[in-house]
Amino acid sequence: MKPTSSSPGLRALSASLREVREARKFGLRELVRALEIDPRLLSQWELGLRVPPVEEVARILGYLRVDRATTERILFLATHAKEPNWLDSNPADLPAALTAVMQCERTASQITNWSPLVIPGLLQTPDYARALLTASEIKPAEADARLVVRLERQRILSRRNPVRLQAIISELAIREVVGNEDIMSDQIDHLLTSAVTSNISVRVVPADVGYHHGKLGMFTLYDFPTDPSIVLLEHVYASAFLNELEAISGYRKLVKLLQGKALAEDASQALLREAAR
Known part of the structure; x- marks a missing residue:
């Protein structure tokens, strides 16, 4: 039976998204305005309450100019975030x-x-x-x-x-x-x-x-x-x-x-x- 809430991969993904944003000194509102994302959605992605689409994760990482190795790691997490x-x-x-x-x-x-x-x-x-x-x-x-x-x-x-x-x-x-x-x-x-x-x-x-x-x-x-x-x-x-x-x-x-x-x-x-x- 599958759990009803955050999987281990989603927990890692949400923490990683928050960490790369904060490492580049972007506020949540600043990133929302730049990428025209619903602020509630971005907040939920970073809290691990919802699974972000892989394309949106890639867009965030591209805008923040995250290095290749970190990008590959986070995209892997995004791809497998729903797995229990x-x-x-x-x-x-x-x-x-x-x-x-x-x-x-x-x-x-x-x-x-x-x-x-x-x-x-x-x-x-x-x-x-x-x-x-x-x-x-x-x-x-x-x-x-x-x-x-x-x-x-x-x-x-x-x-x-x-x-x-x-x-x-x-x-x-x-x-x-x-x-x-x-x-x-x-x-x-x-x-x-x-x-x-x-x-x-x-x-x-x-x-x-x-x-x-x-x-x-x-x-x-x-x-x-x-x-x-x-x-x-x-x-x-x-x-x-x-x-x-x-x-x-x-x-x-x-x-x-x-x-x-x-x-x-x-x-x-x-x-x-x-x-x-």
């Missing part, structure tokens, strides 16, 4: 998937993250994040850009109306040394600090619980105040966004399974304190 699920499999085109992730994070009321091998991005320290990016053989300049974006994304946890984050982390992610011992010690201290924040829950699944479906990979579940939920699946060379109700239902069941295997918050904090020694 979206697979981004072009690792060189970071902004497409990342824009969708950032838009989901900004508008979510709750984020549930299962991370079996690494600390979730929203809870990573700068040194831990940089160590991960460096180990991924990413060019230094690109790694710096991704690090800035990753740290900027974390502001949703401390803004006036913060997002609620439920982080379920495998003990394997806590024990695996990323960078060096000092980086890991600081990272675990950061988890402990985050865990006592009112809008953040950190629970650890012990390494010895045996096999469960969660071991097949990480995922993030975004819940929104009114829109259907979205699940993000991440791999080395691809990101998939799922919006179909059947898929969401399956991942909710998996969240319940993981909650049942995870330590309570107090016990999780005790494990973290032991690991930080």
Whole structure:
């Protein structure tokens, strides 16, 4: 069954249209006058409330003189914006998937993250994040850009109306040394600090619980105040966004399974304190 509201691709498209307009310092009214577009339509396109025609997207990008690579990316989003699920499999085109992730994070009321091998991005320290990016053989300049974006994304946890984050982390992610011992010690201290924040829950699944479906990979579940939920699946060379109700239902069941295997918050904090020694 298809959702009744914004698809992952439409969220990425609307955010991209707004970002390119603002980057070129055009106001909404200014662009409306220049292209003779109904102001309500343009506003709805940028809010992800309606799907803009591909031709209109191309006209906007042409008028704003957007570079070729960005134009191709946004036109791809416009072409596939109505699809309930979206697979981004072009690792060189970071902004497409990342824009969708950032838009989901900004508008979510709750984020549930299962991370079996690494600390979730929203809870990573700068040194831990940089160590991960460096180990991924990413060019230094690109790694710096991704690090800035990753740290900027974390502001949703401390803004006036913060997002609620439920982080379920495998003990394997806590024990695996990323960078060096000092980086890991600081990272675990950061988890402990985050865990006592009112809008953040950190629970650890012990390494010895045996096999469960969660071991097949990480995922993030975004819940929104009114829109259907979205699940993000991440791999080395691809990101998939799922919006179909059947898929969401399956991942909710998996969240319940993981909650049942995870330590309570107090016990999780005790494990973290032991690991930080």
